[in-house]
Amino acid sequence: xxxxxxxxxxxxxxxxxxxxxxxxxxxxxxxxxxxxxxxxxxxxxxxxxxxxxxxxxxxxxxxxxxxxxxxxxxxxxxxxxxxxxxxxxxxxxxxxxxxxxxxxxxxxxxxxxxxxxxxxxxxxxxxxxxxxxxxxxxxxxxxxxxxxxxxxxxxxxxxxxxxxxxxxxxxxxxxxxxxxxxxxxxxxxxxxxxxxxxxxxxxxxxxxxxxxxxxxxxxxxxxxxxxxxxxxxxxxxxxxxxxxxxxxxxxxxxxxxxxxxxxxxxxxxxxxxxxx
Numbered sequence: 001x002x003x004x005x006x007x008x009x010x011x012x013x014x015x016x017x018x019x020x021x022x023x024x025x026x027x028x029x030x031x032x033x034x035x036x037x038x039x040x041x042x043x044x045x046x047x048x049x050x051x052x053x054x055x056x057x058x059x060x061x062x063x064x065x066x067x068x069x070x071x072x073x074x075x076x077x078x079x080x081x082x083x084x085x086x087x088x089x090x091x092x093x094x095x096x097x098x099x100x101x102x103x104x105x106x107x108x109x110x111x112x113x114x115x116x117x118x119x120x121x122x123x124x125x126x127x128x129x130x131x132x133x134x135x136x137x138x139x140x141x142x143x144x145x146x147x148x149x150x151x152x153x154x155x156x157x158x159x160x161x162x163x164x165x166x167x168x169x170x171x172x173x174x175x176x177x178x179x180x181x182x183x184x185x186x187x188x189x190x191x192x193x194x195x196x197x198x199x200x201x202x203x204x205x206x207x208x209x210x211x212x213x214x215x216x217x218x219x220x221x222x223x224x225x226x227x228x229x230x231x232x233x234x235x236x237x238x239x240x241x242x243x244x245x246x247x248x249x250x251x252x253x254x255x256x257x258x259x260x261x262x263x264x265x266x267x268x269x270x271x272x273x274x275x276x
Contacts, residue, residue, distance in 0.1 A: 082178025
């Protein structure tokens with residue numbers, strides 16, 4: 001299977017981002033990809049709750065989702081929408097940060113709502129409270145496809161090894177890690193975290209990323225780290241997209257998963273212990 005990681009600089013206007021994804025999907029297909037992945041918040045990268053309320057839709061009404069399902073069917077490829085901001089029917093009005101796996105027939109095969117919320121103070125000037133606008137998911141997801149079992153994660157989830165271990169023990173061979181990673185934390189931790197998750201689980205890790213300075217029509221502008229990565233089960237970085245928008249290809253040999261786990265079968269070596 002050839003995978004293609006889409007690296008983009010999403011704006012806060014969903015229609016603009018849709019055109020970017022359509023163009024890059026077509027490029028990915030021309031390059032031979034059968035599995036195309038987009039970053040976190042593909043549809044709208046915004047720090048303004050007012051703007052998000054105006055731009056985002058419920059899943060059943062989301063034209064971005066509907067159009068990209070049609071694009072997957074038109075091209076006959078598997079499409080992982082790293083995430084879309086989606087309105088929910090929750091009483092508190094918070095959104096879902098939701099990942100979608102779409103089949104070559106345009107069918108939604110799996111959904112995953114981001115579990116871990118990015119509530120951090122990176123610097124005194126760069127503070128995030130994702131949980132103010134988004135409600136966390138509660139269920140880990142492993143999706144079955146003809147080419148691999150896929151464990152679904154999003155961005156900040158990468159800092160929680162137990163989630164990835166549970167996904168691997170649940171059968172995952174590929175872990176997805178689409179992101180809109182802070183530039184500061186990305187420079188410090190991105191490569192190390194993704195390589196660690198691959199090594200610990202014996203999985204491929206595919207991490208399509210947002211990159212650059214994101215235009216904002218309302219609210220603060222954000223800068224993201226880029227460097228979409230593909231990491232092998234033994235921990236080698238197979239592809240690094242750098243910081244420019246574009247499409248990065250990687251060929252996946254699932255036999256490498258079995259080989260890595262045979263060499264170091266740590267997924268079978270858990271032991272009970274007393275908590276400190």
